Amino acid sequence: MTHPARLTETYFAKRDVLLRYLTRLCGDEASAEDVLQDLYLRLMRGGIDGDIQEPLAFLFRMANNLWLNRRRALSRREAREDAWQGLNPQMTGEADASPDAEARLGARQTLRAVLKDIDALPPRTRDIFRLHKLEGLSQTEVARRLDISLSSVEKHLSSALKHLLALNRSRRLN
Template identity: 75%
Template sequence: MPENRLLTETYFAKRDVLLRFLTRLCGDEASAEDVLQDLYIKASGARIDGEIQEPLAFLFRMANNLYLNRLRAASSHRARDTAWHDLNPQTALEGSGIDGTGADASPDAEAVVAARQELRAVMKALEALPPRTQDIFRLHKIDGLSQTEVARRLDISISSVEKHLSGALKHLLALNRSRH
């Protein structure tokens, strides 16, 4: 029997067990269902070399890895949001609904235009950096890879990644200071 068929049959036979496991991990059933859906997509398209002795254990491992990937992605998004808010405190306050009025916290048209202009300036500033620094910055700050993952992907040292990121952030900070 092809491995993906074995995995999908096990998935459907043990879906409730997998859902309970993921609900404990995620803390809520809605998130668990999302991971479970991702698991089905992965399992049904899996191309495995060799034989899977324990398909349920294999699915548990896949589910756990998918959950961890979601955690990492959420952490990266929070880090980017925090960095953005740290660099743009006024924009952060305006868009957060902190004033307590209960008003819609969506940005008005002026704020959207200003944010787009700011983004264009940042992207232009990034283009002024050396290509290697641009690549490292994008992989880490935009794609959400860890410094270790960036170093491994580009076959360079972590120290080199840190130096490139430091240079890019100094460059962007100087841009921010000159604009404000």
């Protein structure tokens, strides 16, 4: 049976091999280092029980799973960003630089409606949404500022965007 200390020893002994593997998966060394750091933190937290016959294979599997989790989170984040930009093209720089008076009036009305919709969100969700989307803080910065997990920030943002998209769809139908 492999003891958690043995896993840590294997991690340090084979760190360069794990880094090469993750660099190939991630496409760049900086991302690979991030995943490797996550792996190390998981090992330090402990909670790994059971009989591990092949510690290196176990570490490769953990590294691969962490990389997959990062890819999934990035895909979800990009989908949310695309949805937000689709709702607000004026914030992405795609809007005409000199709109006419009618377009400006329509944009102001839309902005008022969106701000009203944001105000209607639950307080915590509204705060997280405003910090990230309106004040420009990264999700990590929002998590640190509010002393919550990154996962919690992502869930609140997802909930807010779903709510705002549903309101936008219903407005279009009316």
